[in-house]
Amino acid sequence: MENELTVVLEQLTRLVRQLATAGELSMSALMLLGRLEREGPQRLTELAVGEGVSQPGMTQLVGRLERDGWVRRTTSTGDRRGVLVEVTPAGRELVGVRRNQRAEALNHLLSTLHPEDQAAIGRALPALTRLIEARTSVTTPRSTTHV
Amino acid sequence: MENELTVVLEQLTRLVRQLATAGELSMSALMLLGRLEREGPQRLTELAVGEGVSQPGMTQLVGRLERDGWVRRTTSTGDRRGVLVEVTPAGRELVGVRRNQRAEALNHLLSTLHPEDQAAIGRALPALTRLIEARTSVTTPRSTTHV
DNA sequence: TATTGTTATACTCTATAACTATA
DNA sequence: TATAGTTATAGAGTATAACAATA
Numbered sequence: 001m002e003n004e005l006t007v008v009l010e011q012l013t014r015l016v017r018q019l020a021t022a023g024e025l026s027m028s029a030l031m032l033l034g035r036l037e038r039e040g041p042q043r044l045t046e047l048a049v050g051e052g053v054s055q056p057g058m059t060q061l062v063g064r065l066e067r068d069g070w071v072r073r074t075t076s077t078g079d080r081r082g083v084l085v086e087v088t089p090a091g092r093e094l095v096g097v098r099r100n101q102r103a104e105a106l107n108h109l110l111s112t113l114h115p116e117d118q119a120a121i122g123r124a125l126p127a128l129t130r131l132i133e134a135r136t137s138v139t140t141p142r143s144t145t146h147v
Numbered sequence: 148m149e150n151e152l153t154v155v156l157e158q159l160t161r162l163v164r165q166l167a168t169a170g171e172l173s174m175s176a177l178m179l180l181g182r183l184e185r186e187g188p189q190r191l192t193e194l195a196v197g198e199g200v201s202q203p204g205m206t207q208l209v210g211r212l213e214r215d216g217w218v219r220r221t222t223s224t225g226d227r228r229g230v231l232v233e234v235t236p237a238g239r240e241l242v243g244v245r246r247n248q249r250a251e252a253l254n255h256l257l258s259t260l261h262p263e264d265q266a267a268i269g270r271a272l273p274a275l276t277r278l279i280e281a282r283t284s285v286t287t288p289r290s291t292t293h294v
Numbered sequence: 295t296a297t298t299g300t301t302a303t304a305c306t307c308t309a310t311a312a313c314t315a316t317a
Numbered sequence: 318t319a320t321a322g323t324t325a326t327a328g329a330g331t332a333t334a335a336c337a338a339t340a
Contacts, residue, residue, distance in 0.1 A: 004272055005257075006250045009163045010181055011279045013174070016160045018199045018282070026331095027160070028307065034157055045321065052165045057308045059323060064306075081316045081321040103153045109281045110152075117274035124271030125151055127264035132158045134256045135165070173308095175330065191299065204331045206300060211329075228298040228339045301336070306329100313324070 019102045028053075028061055030098060033070060033087060037095045041074070041086035070094060166249045175200075175208055177245060180217060180234060184242045188221070188233035217241060 020030055032051060036042065042050075048058035062085055065071040070091035074084040087095070110118055167177055179198060183189065189197075195205035209232055212218040217238035221231040234242070257265055 003246065003250045005253055005268065006246055007181075007185075008272055008275050008279070009159060009253075010167070010178060012156060012275065013160050013163045014178055014198070015279055015282050016156045020157070026306070031157060031161060034154075038154075043321085051161070053307085054309060055322070056310080056324080061307075063323095079317075079321080083322065099150065099153055103150045106152055106156075109278055112281045113274065113277055117277055120271045120274040121152065121278065124267045124275075125155055127260065127267040128155050128159065128271075130260055130264055131256055131268065132155070132162055134259045135162055173329070192297090200330085201332060202299070203301080203333080208330075210300095226298080226340075230299065295340100297340075298338085299336100300338100302334085304332085306331080308329080309327085311325085313322100315321085315323100317318100317320075 016102075019105050020098070023098060023101070025094070025098065029065055029070070030095075032061060032065065033091055033095045034099070036071065036085065036087040037092055041084045043077070044083045044085060047085060065091070163249075166252050167245070170245060170248070172241070172245065176212055176217070177242075179208060179212065180238055180242045181246070183218065183232065183234040184239055188231045190224070191230045191232060194232060212238070 017027055020027060025033070028051070032047065035047070035050060044058055044062065045055060047062070048055045051058065053061070062071060062073070066073060069088060072086050072088050074086060075082070077084055110121070113121075164174055167174060172180070175198075179194065182194070182197060191205055191209065192202060194209070195202045198205065200208070209218060209220070213220060216235060219233050219235050221233060222229070224231055257268070260268075
């Protein structure tokens with residue numbers, strides 16, 4: 001079943017990309033904002049590990065998001081080396097709007113499926129959530145030799 | 148349920164990205180190769196639409212993959228304007244290897260779940276496949292104002 | 295004139311290496 | 318000396334606009 005799941009996940013990724021990026025935020029920006037909105041303010045290093053990107057990469061992504069007003073840097077951690085990144089009200093608003101748009105598009109797709117299929121997907125959601133939670137240390141930053 | 152599904156899909160995307168790109172191919176390259184391997188040779192325009200990127204973007208992606216020997220351009224379509232892109236044996240091999248690596252990693256994750264959860268995911272696969280097939284015309288190329 | 299693809303240009307995304315500041 | 322983050326630099330990824338070749 002793993003191979004079938006692999007292919008399904010690959011294609012779901014394409015689906016998400018198409019649903020998610022039909023707007024003003026890239027996939028990376030959207031996922032970072034989504035995390036900050038769900039989990040609250042976090043350290044830059046924490047974010048880099050969580051999103052599976054390098055620390056400089058996260059510095060730059062946060063920089064672009066900050067420039068555009070979606071996140072804010074704070075330094076109130078006691079450790080004065082650290083940076084705490086939090087989503088701004090505007091960013092929170094944007095995440096909500098985008099999430100609703102995706103939900104609407106998904107809803108439309110779901111409505112074209114047979115009720116049994118819809119139910120099967122619904123019943124798998126908790127399991128999928130736990131599958132996601134199972135991956136904690138699979139964080140291998142990509143090499144630069146990518147095509 | 149759409150909103151829960153939205154979040155799950157968002158996180159599955161992160162999972163796939165981390166599993167998939169821990170090697171020498173980017174997400175874009177991997178998904179294009181995967182498509183060519185599954186569906187056979189295709190026209191450049193067809194690929195651009197299918198992957199949800201612009202025609203010039205696809206020209207460049209194919210260019211990089213061709214440079215590295217994973218795909219090949221052909222012109223045998225009758226219409227001499229057209230280009231047919233096909234995966235090379237080396238590319239096919241690479242897709243297989245990568246897919247197996249991801250399957251292995253997924254298998255490991257799955258094995259940490261309760262059997263009921265594994266079963267629920269297994270039962271949802273056909274429905275998810277149909278969900279993917281339902282999105283045919285959701286192809287909105289991204290704007291350039293992305294963060 | 296319309297379609298297929300490429301070239302030119304610009305910006306995001308991401309990496310590694312080198313650096314600064316704090317612990 | 319180790320850790321948190323930034324800056325410098327380079328290449329992939331992607332878009333729009335302008336172009337060339339074919340239909």
